[in-house]
Amino acid sequence: MHGPASPGWLLVALCAATGAYCLLRMRSSVEEQRRAAGGEALMGFGMAAMAVPAAVFTPPSWAWPLYTAVFGGAALRALWAARTSTRHLHHLVGAGAMVYMAVVMAASPGHHGGAGVPVVTGILLLYFAGYVLRSGVRLIPVAAGGGAVGWGDRPELARACRLSMGIAMVAMLLTL
Numbered sequence: 001m002h003g004p005a006s007p008g009w010l011l012v013a014l015c016a017a018t019g020a021y022c023l024l025r026m027r028s029s030v031e032e033q034r035r036a037a038g039g040e041a042l043m044g045f046g047m048a049a050m051a052v053p054a055a056v057f058t059p060p061s062w063a064w065p066l067y068t069a070v071f072g073g074a075a076l077r078a079l080w081a082a083r084t085s086t087r088h089l090h091h092l093v094g095a096g097a098m099v100y101m102a103v104v105m106a107a108s109p110g111h112h113g114g115a116g117v118p119v120v121t122g123i124l125l126l127y128f129a130g131y132v133l134r135s136g137v138r139l140i141p142v143a144a145g146g147g148a149v150g151w152g153d154r155p156e157l158a159r160a161c162r163l164s165m166g167i168a169m170v171a172m173l174l175t176l
Contacts, residue, residue: 005053005055005056007171008051008052008053008056009053011047011048011051011168011171011172012048012051012052013048014164014167014168015044015045015047015048015051015164015165015168016044016045016048017044017164018040018044018161018164018165018168019040019041019042019043019044019045019047019048020041020044021157021161022037022038022040022041022044022161023037023041025037025040025041025157025158025161026038026041033158036091036158037158039074039077039078039091040161040162040165042070042074043074043091043094043095043098043165044161044165046067046070046071046098047098047165047168047169047172049067050067050098050101050102050105050172051168051172061106064102064103064105064106065102065106067098067099067102068099068102068103068106071095071096071098071099071102072095072099074091074095074098075092075095075096075099078091078092078094078095079092090131093124093127094165094169097124097128097169097173100116100120100124101116101172101173101176104116104117104176115176116173116176121173121176124169124173125170125173125174128166128169128170128173129170131166132163132166132167132170135159135162135163135166136163138159139156139159139160139163
């Protein structure tokens with residue numbers, strides 16, 4: 001990722017921690033939550049790998065087409081899932097943003113700033129900024145039901161996870 005090393009490492013840590021928590025969420029007893037957590041873990045770890053500062057590690061030329069293929073597949077999966085539920089459209093936009101960033105990074109290795117298509121980058125920034133604001137509001141506590149809940153079934157932690165990935169996406173798009 002283009003940009004200074006210190007924020008890049010913080011972004012790597014945030015995304016890797018989010019991906020790790022999403023792996024824990026895959027232990028949920030609810031199949032839909034497990035499936036969503038798997039996609040979010042892929043996104044978190046993919047964002048962590050993309051956020052490694054370019055000054056520290058420059059990925060080989062084959063890495064960007066690999067990212068494009070992996071997240072292109074994730075986008076197709078989200079598109080297929082969106083047939084039954086519109087909430088999968090966010091996953092489609094996220095995977096599409098990852099494909100876009102991988103293509104931009106492949107086209108401009110070592111380039112700092114201004115490498116993406118400004119209109120596309122701007123639309124993605126507006127979308128993810130709105131998503132972050134909406135997700136932040138949804139974290140306002142509501143009356144919780146009784147009973148013990150496992151780590152994989154805590155909705156407030158899942159929302160915090162999605163919020164952190166949205167913030168990371170905004171940061172990554174700003175550095176394009």
